Amino acid sequence: MVDLSTKVAGLSLPNLLFNASGVCCQTEADLKLMIESESGSLITKSATYEYREGNPSPRYLPLPSGLGSINSMGLPNEGYEYYLNFAKNYDYSSKKPLFISLSGLSLADNVKMCEAFVAADLPCVLEVNFSCPNVPGKPQLGYDMEAMENALNVLAPLIKKPFGVKLPPYFDIAHFDTAAAIFNKFDNLVYVTCINSVGNGLAIDFETESALIKPKDGFGGLGGLMVLNTALANVNAFYRRLPTKQVIGVGGVTSGKEVFLHVLAGASAVQIGTTLKEEGPTVFARINKELTDIMIAKGYKSLDEFRGKVKTL
Structure with missing residues (x-):
């Protein structure tokens, strides 16, 4: 009686849930678990032009009291x-x-990667990550509006087909306005994914008086329940400002x-990060059932009946 299906970038998803890029997606074994x-879908780990080991460990930790990670x-x-x-061998009939x-470390790297995927002419959807907050010495492109527009001026005509971008959280109304004005210039940019983790938080252990993770003197991206309200604000801000595009919501999903709140704010699909990391891929069955219930x-039979219909006072 309840339909959880949705469409993103013109493709049909049997349900609206999938992994946030960065979780259960680095290796073929990870991606097999997602399949x-x-x-309802899956996304790969943000790829750079060459293999990367990443930062030294410990580099991820859940935080106490269910706050997040x-x-x-x-x-x-x-x-x-x-x-x-992987994309060349993927079963698209599934x-x-x-x-x-x-997530190229330079525009030139993004161009080379996009060119390779365009040449392969596959039915997958590209998502360019403008929002990785955890590479030392590499600022988030999503916070440099001029550089982000310049990148899209190069990449959008190169990709040609519908594509999306992954965004950092924005905290100022002027930034929502400026970013949306840029995105609305590109017809084949058909969706935005927001948010990536809230960059450069610091978690300190009370007993040991030490930072909890090793890289960047303990500074890292915050995820999980504590970022829910920031995520909802970004989803709704772009839903309102991008009338011909879609929003994929990510951040704070535990149930x-x-x-439901992400869809109410305007999300066409919803990704799960911290909770997937902690609970494993069985999380999708649980949350699909909870959303159905x-x-x-509430008397809703489809996502379209309440998407973007959050009431204001």
């Missing part, structure tokens, strides 16, 4: 050719669309309730 799960992974990945090969995340209780 076998009850997710802190990480400074540093883009560990197998290099773009690994994910290109009804789970494949999203490919690219069906938070997924919520929709039944």
Whole structure:
């Protein structure tokens, strides 16, 4: 009686849930777990041009009291050719669309990676990550509006097909306005994913008086329940400002309730990061059921009936 299906970038997803890039997506073994799960889609780890080991450990930790997590992974990945090969061999008849995340350390690297995927002419969807906060010495492109527009001026005509971008959290209304004005210039930029982790938090152990993670003197991206309200604000801000595009919501999902709130804020699909990391791929079956129960209780039969319809006072 309840339909959880959705469409993103013109592709049909059997349900709206999938992994946040960075979780359960680095290796083929990870991605196989996603394929076998009850997710509606899957996305690969953000790829750089070459293999990266990432930052030293410990570089990820859940935080106490269910607050969420802190990480400074540093883009560990197998290099773009690994994910290109995966995409070439992916079973696109499986009804789970494949999203490919690219996070070049320079515009030139992004161009080379996009060119390779364009040449392969695969039915996967590219997502360019403008928001990795944990590579030392590399600022987030999403906070440099001029550089981000310049990158899109180069990449959008190169990609040609519908694509998306992964965004950092914005905290100022003027930044929502400026970023949206840029995105609205590119017709084949059809969705934005927000948010990436809230960059450069610091978690300190009270007993040992030490930072909890090693890279960047303990500074890392915050995820999980504590970022829910920031994520909802970003989803809704871009839903309102990008009338011809879609928003994928990510941040703070621990149950069906938070997924419902993301859709209410305007999300067409919802990704899960920290909770997937902690619980494993069975999380999708649980949260799909919880969302179904919520929709039944509220009398909604499809996501379209309440998407973006958050009330204001």
